[in-house]
Amino acid sequence: MHSPRTRRVEPALAFAALAIVALLLNIPAPAHASSPVAAVSTQPGVSSSGYSVTWNGVDVATAGSASSAFSVDLSQTASLWYNWSTGVANPVDISDARLQMFYLGFAVSTRDQVLTNPTAQPSGSISLSWTPVSVAYLLEGVYRLTASFLAPNGTTMWSENFYIRGTAPLGVAAVLPIVLLVIIVYEVYGLARSGRYAALGRKVGESPPATPPSTSTAPPPSTSEAAEPSAPPTDSAGGPAPPTGGGS
Amino acid sequence: MSAGSHGAGCGVVLGIVLVIFLQQVGYLDLSDLAPTVEYLVIGAVAGGVLGALIGWALGRSYLARHAADEASRQ
Numbered sequence: 001m002h003s004p005r006t007r008r009v010e011p012a013l014a015f016a017a018l019a020i021v022a023l024l025l026n027i028p029a030p031a032h033a034s035s036p037v038a039a040v041s042t043q044p045g046v047s048s049s050g051y052s053v054t055w056n057g058v059d060v061a062t063a064g065s066a067s068s069a070f071s072v073d074l075s076q077t078a079s080l081w082y083n084w085s086t087g088v089a090n091p092v093d094i095s096d097a098r099l100q101m102f103y104l105g106f107a108v109s110t111r112d113q114v115l116t117n118p119t120a121q122p123s124g125s126i127s128l129s130w131t132p133v134s135v136a137y138l139l140e141g142v143y144r145l146t147a148s149f150l151a152p153n154g155t156t157m158w159s160e161n162f163y164i165r166g167t168a169p170l171g172v173a174a175v176l177p178i179v180l181l182v183i184i185v186y187e188v189y190g191l192a193r194s195g196r197y198a199a200l201g202r203k204v205g206e207s208p209p210a211t212p213p214s215t216s217t218a219p220p221p222s223t224s225e226a227a228e229p230s231a232p233p234t235d236s237a238g239g240p241a242p243p244t245g246g247g248s
Numbered sequence: 249m250s251a252g253s254h255g256a257g258c259g260v261v262l263g264i265v266l267v268i269f270l271q272q273v274g275y276l277d278l279s280d281l282a283p284t285v286e287y288l289v290i291g292a293v294a295g296g297v298l299g300a301l302i303g304w305a306l307g308r309s310y311l312a313r314h315a316a317d318e319a320s321r322q
Contacts, residue, residue, distance in 0.1 A: 102280070103279060104279075104284050105281025105282070106281075141271045142274050142277050143279060144277065144280070163277070165274050176272055180269040181269070184265055187265065191258040191262070191299055192306070194252075194254040194299075194302070194306055194307065195306030195309060196310060197250060197251040197254040197303070198308070198311050199310060199311060
């Protein structure tokens with residue numbers, strides 16, 4: 001048995017659950033291990049730490065907070081350059097450049113660029129392009145990305161977090177914001193109508209306790225009347241006598 | 249069901265949905281799990297309390313208006 005509120009809230013919760021499930025199922029682009037490339041020995045704009053990543057030519061260190069996020073059209077391809085220059089005395093063995101996108105603490109998208117024959121080099125660059133086309137019409141908003149260099153044994157040599165502000169191709173024409181707006185409008189309408197439930201609650205509160213009307217209106221049975229109907233018919237009551245046999 | 253509980257139910261859903269919507273329009277960062285859970289819980293509690301108050305107030309005004317209507321008919 002469902003109360004009216006439960007029946008009304010359930011569609012909204014179902015919408016919200018559906019939106020979240022669609023988000024979690026559609027955002028992840030599977031880890032693309034694209035065709036291996038060779039490291040380039042140029043390293044423009046390497047930071048003092050020896051590692052740097054640029055997003056369309058801009059160092060991702062400049063987008064280290066949500067307020068300074070890159071404004072990105074989610075349908076456009078982003079070009080990233082992973083550069084390192086650790087010096088001749090300290091060459092590093094980089095085998096993988098990785099880009100991950102996080103939502104609710106989970107890496108919902110991972111892009112890898114794997115090197116063919118990783119060898120210890122004092123400097124180098126890896127190009128990586130990323131097109132979040134699978135999420136372009138689904139969502140927008142601020143997301144944290146992590147760019148990292150990986151060693152052949154899988155350990156992270158260096159990583160940096162930065163933020164992007166994804167915009168839908170037609171402004172707000174993404175699926176998730178529209179679904180959320182519909183839910184908001186529906187719930188505001190439900191909240192505005194909640195006053196009517198006061199009358200409903202009063203009627204329920206004023207109604208007498210649930211008792212059968214027949215028992216409440218019938219007079220209380222007396223002891224003699226109560227005994228008479230329940231008494232089984234006997235022979236002395238004047239009824240037809242059962243046939244007796246054998247007396248011919 | 250009372251108007252207050254109905255408003256609280258609407259408010260809880262509104263608080264949760266508003267948090268996700270604010271992330272979509274770029275005002276919140278929900279990349280990490282812990283602050284996201286905090287935002288959602290705060291949104292649900294604040295929305296529930298506010299919704300209950302609004303529903304209770306709307307219920308009182310509805311009952312007052314309804315009683316006035318009944319009195320004017322008689």
